[in-house]
Amino acid sequence: MSKVAFLFPGQGSQHAGMGKELYEHHTKAKSLIDEADNILDYPLSGLMFNGPEEHLKKTENAQPALLTTSIAALELLKEKGVTPDYTAGHSLGEYSALVSSGVLSFKNALTVVRQRGLFMEEAVPSGVGAMSAIMGIEREELETLTSKVEEDGEIVQLANLNAPGQIVISGADSAVKKVEELAREKGAKRVISLEVSGPFHSKLMQPAQDKLESVLEPVPFSDAEVPVIANVNAQEATDASVIKNQLVEQVTSPVYWEDTIRRLLALDVTTFVEVGPGNVLSGLVRRVQRRGVNVYSAQDIESIEKIVENIQ
Incomplete structure (x- = not known):
């Protein structure tokens, strides 16, 4: 039986205007984005909707913006009855996958990724x-x-x-x-x-990894309701303690994205839905598997309606 995977984009997929249509036309998305502004105590939504790009692309802004926009799109998919059998996210996107799979609350994920972004910015001096x-x-x-x-x-x-x-x-x-x-x-x-802004996913990020480990230690994690394919080994994970350790390791570890897609294919996934801004991950799926799969991008109301029509 064919299965569905939700894929969540990482840093680089951000752009000015992200999430704006969802905010203006969907009550849950508006509530979620307003919540993000309140949690962070600064107008993240203004950066998401209007930029400027040079501020939005800064790691400490891009990471919470991508998480928020992805989860806003996820809320609309859930409302339409579209659910995954597996989730995965590229680097930062793994946090969105964990929210989708019930491992992390949106509030905790947002707080952590804001700090994660700051730690990654600070880990290595500019130009090094x-x-x-x-x-x-x-x-x-x-x-x-x-x-x-x-x-x-x-x-x-x-x-x-x-x-x-x-x-x-x-x-x-x-x-x-x-x-x-x-x-x-x-x-x-x-x-x-x-x-x-830094040599991400390299051993030079060890200072950021150490700080993130301290931040994550008290954060409550739940066992995954939907298996998550981990960046660090491209294998499905559901145990809360294992997932927390993998998130720490992820900072200095390679992102095994090709292996992640191949693992999902081996698990009988034939429908891939990129949930959030851009279509980078959709393109990578097609590079790994050109035939026999359905690939969709869920980033605005029109694209989400199309997914609902084709999947249900």
Whole structure:
């Protein structure tokens, strides 16, 4: 029997105007976004709806904005009777998945991701770290290149294993540049330096991981009502204590996104719904599995109505 997975986007999918239509036309979405403003005690909604982009893309703003918009879209899907058999989220999106699966309350998730964003911003001084997308080289070969550079005592590692031949590396700026050059020599199709505020999902994020562990320790987690596929190992998790530990580990661990999609396919998922802004994850699903799957993006009322028509 075919199953449905909800996928929740991570940092990079934010844009000015996100969630505005949901806010203006859906009572629950409005209530949720107003709640976010109250919880954070600053007008997150103003940044979401109007930008400016340079403020919205800051990690400490982008993370709560993405969580809030994703859960607002989720509320409309739930109201329409569309529910998942599994959930997963890309990096920050894992927190949205945990709200969807009943592990975290929206309030606690929002408070944590705001702090998580600040910790990640503060972990490494500006200009010290970098991230780069490498296209056209498979993970084993790229791992060989990063290991070669790390032999010189520099930190660089695979950070986001997004799809076949689409991997993001992260680490010290000089080490990332060395791997970029080696990748070009090995025939990489494209090498793109990313505009990010830190070397996320690398060992350089250890200070952020330590702070997040302290913040998460008292936060109540429940066992998942719907299994969540964890970033750190691409396996389903339901136990509250396991999930909490995985969230801590996630800060310095690679995001095994291609493996996550392959695991969901192995679990008989044929319908993937990206819940929240953008369609980055929808594109990655299609790169992993081009045929035999249905892929939808739920980010506004029209797209959600289309999903309801096609799934029910």
